Amino acid sequence: MEVLDVLNLGEIAQYFSKMAMFPVFDLAYYIVSILYLKYEPGSVEVSRRSPVASWLCAMLYCFGSYILADIMLGACPIDYFHNNSHILLATAVWYLIFYCPLNLFYKCVAFLPVKLVLVAMKEVVRARKIAAGVHHAHHAYHHGWFIMVITGYVKGSGVALMANFEQLLRGVWKPETNEILNMSFPTKASLYGAILFTLQEAHWLPVSKSTLICLFTLFMATTKVTLTARHSHGSPFALIESWVCHLLFGSPLSVAEDAHDHHAPPPAAAPAVPLFPAKTKEELSEGTRKRKSKKAE
């Protein structure tokens, strides 16, 4: 019985890891990505003033991971643009999100239940991209473990890693921060995922690739959906990371931040701001929201 179960699970994982991403999952990916672009302050004005710049940003949001991975591997950066149907689909999504009359499409996809489904589907694509990136790099460099991790990382993080330059396209320049200095959850998870997939590719991890894809997708989808539902910018890795960084790199234990979340002492939170000037407005308002909700409790 057990054996059968395992066999079935393996088969399901196999089937899942072979499932075509285009067009349904890719569509969800494009919608969520361009939704995040519309959230960026100033992006709506740019879409009015310069549709070309807005379209380019949208393309970077949708295909940034392919562009970066191609740059990293020395290939043609716009190679992915020969997939005309993908570009046209992403263009249609961009048009609907930014210019649909009455903002109808935006309101539909930004409606939380719909958005949660789309976010989960986006994570399915992300996991597949990381696996494909690592596999591609493994094909080019058989023992280039670092190259495999970097390619997988870049494939998973996408536009976040080149956010500074994407913002520059919209006339925004924030040099004091970048995604490497202040990694968000998806970027961190992509890094860890890329390491896992590299270990699997090197046969140091005793699981099949399809199982790993399945498990990683499950983890990413559930975590990201939970975070999105709770409007949280936290990370499930925070506690472990805090300790590991403290032991390995002598980083200060982030007790201040934990206190800030659980007991909300305003005097302690105040000096934290100059230490992390890179905190975005979004994150800060997030903190305020949390503190208020704690007080309400």
Added chain:
Amino acid sequence: MEVLDVLNLGEIAQYFSKMAMFPVFDLAYYIVSILYLKYEPGSVEVSRRSPVASWLCAMLYCFGSYILADIMLGACPIDYFHNNSHILLATAVWYLIFYCPLNLFYKCVAFLPVKLVLVAMKEVVRARKIAAGVHHAHHAYHHGWFIMVITGYVKGSGVALMANFEQLLRGVWKPETNEILNMSFPTKASLYGAILFTLQEAHWLPVSKSTLICLFTLFMATTKVTLTARHSHGSPFALIESWVCHLLFGSPLSVAEDAHDHHAPPPAAAPAVPLFPAKTKEELSEGTRKRKSKKAE
């Protein structure tokens, strides 16, 4: 009779589209490009303080389109630099424009009638570059229409698209604007030209390539010469674009700008400035000049 005419025109177009660009037309291209570099505020000081930086900027102005196109197609970015004679010619032009005793060479080529001829010749090269870029991309990606447009666009716009990074080389950083956000006439025309040449390459445009090159060159040369003669930064596409953007992208109709040109109402023009903070000093003084001339009329 008609047939003969057509035949002759076709032959002329054929001959024109096969005409060698090096050295005469390329020389004009280098002269006009490096002239524009010298117009940039601060570029003369840079040429005194750091000739290497000035030379690099001059090379970017002359060969930026090749560099960008090579980057886009994943080739060696400095591939064009193996044409030693082209580089030496451009270097000679750079030296003469920046360091010629009594500024003699600069005064000659900046003399309006001479400059108009050179500008017209530069547009001949530009049209050929766009056609070559689209053709090159078509060779690499048979159905990559987007790649063909992007390559042609980049080949036609050249350094303008990387102006931010070219300025950075001279120690200037203006992140609040870029060529995509505020397209100048040559950049816009390159984009439209790239689309036309791509349509031709895809056989969706019922003209031969040589005829298209001929017509596009004629349009570019006459328009650019007219704009240069009138010291104008306007664009013949403005009216159509304004309506198309209004219909497709909900952009506000640029009546304010038209009013600003024709009736010059200072109170209406005033609030336009914070809306377009990216307007260069040159454009602003241009506007002032226009208003004054209108008043004089």
Added chain:
Amino acid sequence: MEVLDVLNLGEIAQYFSKMAMFPVFDLAYYIVSILYLKYEPGSVEVSRRSPVASWLCAMLYCFGSYILADIMLGACPIDYFHNNSHILLATAVWYLIFYCPLNLFYKCVAFLPVKLVLVAMKEVVRARKIAAGVHHAHHAYHHGWFIMVITGYVKGSGVALMANFEQLLRGVWKPETNEILNMSFPTKASLYGAILFTLQEAHWLPVSKSTLICLFTLFMATTKVTLTARHSHGSPFALIESWVCHLLFGSPLSVAEDAHDHHAPPPAAAPAVPLFPAKTKEELSEGTRKRKSKKAE
């Protein structure tokens, strides 16, 4: 006797130019490079806050020249990362310099006599890199003299040429200066070295490559060790360059700077500061130190 001497010298040069760089010399290169990274203001905080960003910066410091050269020749920028042992060695050095208990490793390698030996060894690697870069470009472009110079230059200068972007990774942005505008001694020497090696590769210089490597290494090592020992940021080329630039490019003769060094007239030195706003704090304090020592004399 003379012939024997020459033979022996030639053999020594031959042996020297074939000597393996890994691991001893490369180790010295990594140590000195990451030492310079630690000298950068803010880099220690970055190493505490974001070890990933710090590690990436360290890799850029160690392998920036390979990355840039690969970019220039259109190859995979992270190609060098398939040398796992090199990356692991550099990572170990980075870890020891930034996180060693009691800062022990840093104190050892920053101890002047040790540092001077390491600096000399680093210059051995630099000379070899320039020669390899020129040779590699020569292999790809037989008559591409400019490409050979650029590749050699980039191989010798390494991270300095992309300092702006390396700083951006650490959240620092100083657009008003860059290594091309204000070349330091190693960057300048790399440029001249690249020109020499290109001339040699073109058989316009009547010396064998091994002899040239030997002589260039000797020059670089002695000069850099002297400069490091004297904590000087000067350049042995200053006088010749000043005259050549004056004759060729009309640059003002740097008498003001010489006066500033020898007679220290405060009123003359004062207006020089706004002219060179790019002067680093280090250089300025250097100037102050020099003036003080002159006064003491």
